[in-house]
Amino acid sequence: MTVVTTSPAPAPVPVPGPVAAVRRRKVTPRRRATEVLLAALAVVVFVCSVFPVYWMLQSSFLPTNKIRATEPTFFPGADFTLRNYETVILNHDRAQFLPAMQNSLVVTFLTLVIAVVVAFLASVALGRYRFRGRRSFLVAVLIVQMIPGEAMLLTYFRMVDGWHLLNTIAGLTVLYVAAVLPFTIWTLRGFVAAVPAELEEAAMIDGCSRSRAFWKVTFPLLAPGLVSTGVFAFIQAWNEFVLALVIMSRPESMTLPVWLRTFQQATKATDYGALMAGSILVSIPVIVFFLIVQGRMTGGLVAGAVKG
Structure with missing residues (x-):
């Protein structure tokens, strides 16, 4: 009987891949x-x-x-x-901090909600539909964005004064929304254009209506863009100074950026300690808002990727 012996197959020679090559790459001086x-x-x-x-x-x-x-x-x-x-919060010799904080919070919140809603509808219309005057509208938005707000201060003042809205939350909110809208529209339009329309079409083939396909498929993908745009709109409205200085001239109607200006007076030395304390208090709401929204932005990105 003949015994046939088989030799073990030779071990494969490792081929140096790109990862191994990178690991063996010497770091030159x-x-x-x-x-x-x-x-x-x-x-x-x-x-x-x-x-x-x-x-x-x-x-x-x-x-x-x-x-x-x-x-x-x-x-x-x-x-x-x-x-x-204590001087910032309890001193009543100048404009008070708490009313100014309330005015800033109300104006910023109204500006944020109105601007994001209007910009979202406009960006969807510009990114999903083709209509006459669409390109002209985009160019007009860009031109308005390039015009500095200080060049139209007199026009703003006369317009708000004619509406009897000086020193009112409504009057300042209208101007803030007009100032924030061009940027929010352009930003959200980029997010809408980046989401393929085929996703909605595939959902409609599966039985969803157009509106249901939009809210169930497209909107979760746009949520991070809404949050990002809302952050910039919030910061822009919260830190705005010139329009608030012109429109809100009464002490009880001041916003926080204008209220900080009261620490610098022509007849008294500047209280730099109170000015620094007031600046810290003014920046806290922005930091808190960003920390809250940052987690929601990350969650929206993950949820949109899964649903897409």
């Missing part, structure tokens, strides 16, 4: 120096961006004489005080 230089540049940019915020925060806990001192104070230490925040 020039490449290492470039990475270190870019890292150092990133740190410098980060410090330059964060330091003004830190300086404003730590100055809000210092007395005015320490802020005005020639030797800078980088940490409050024993000079730590909350008197600046």
